[in-house]
Amino acid sequence: MKTSLTIDMEQSLYQYCLEQGGIVVEEVTMPEEQGIVDTLCCLTKADGTREWRCYELKVTKADFRSAAKLSFVGHYNYFVLPQELYEAVEVEIPAEIGVFVYRPYVTMEEMPAPGTFAIAKKATKKELTVPETALTNRFMASLFREVRKAKQMERGVRYFPTEQLYKELKKRSDEHNPFSTERYYERFMEDLNNQAVEELQEEVLALQQDYEYLRQQQQIRRLPTEPLE
Structure with a gap:
């Protein structure tokens, strides 16, 4: 079950990725028992190559330290954490993994997302740990899943x-x-x-x-x- 904080972080990260010019989708199942990426973002560079960024969202110490597989398969990989959790687990974060610290908005004005992020730690670029073709196929399948859900909602509950x-x-x-x-x-x-x-x-x-x-x-x-x- 997702907490309200997790949902706010998801929505804010989705908006952040869009603003960076990326194509983004959540909960992407990886091949070869590589787990599920919480949020996967694909950016197309000027030379036509793709840059893949994986984000794992954690809101509690128990969640951070759980035995669930971390699907850091991208070129750049990040933890997305609240400030308090980051301060508590900072020394446990691998050197090559970056950290986004969530900062909720406090303004009463209507915003496109509940909050934004500060990059507390930069990620080190690495090679993909799954073939890019397989990664692209899983990414497209997850995008199709979201489009299908959106079309069902648009057409009404009778399609469910x-x-x-x-x-x-x-x-x-x-x-x-x-x-x-x-x-x-x-x-x-x-x-x-x-x-x-x-x-x-x-x-x-x-x-x-x-x-x-x-x-x-x-x-x-x-x-x-x-x-x-």
């Missing part, structure tokens, strides 16, 4: 399997902060209940109309026969 929608709503309900003012799951359930009540009311009204029509028809059939002239 019902089971997938249910799992997402259930997950959001389980992760719900009781002190948050956002009540999307509850609003959704209230809307469903209200819709069900309205549909039942419409059905009852239709049945009442049918009953009244049949009652009137029965009364007409029971009228005495008019005398013949």
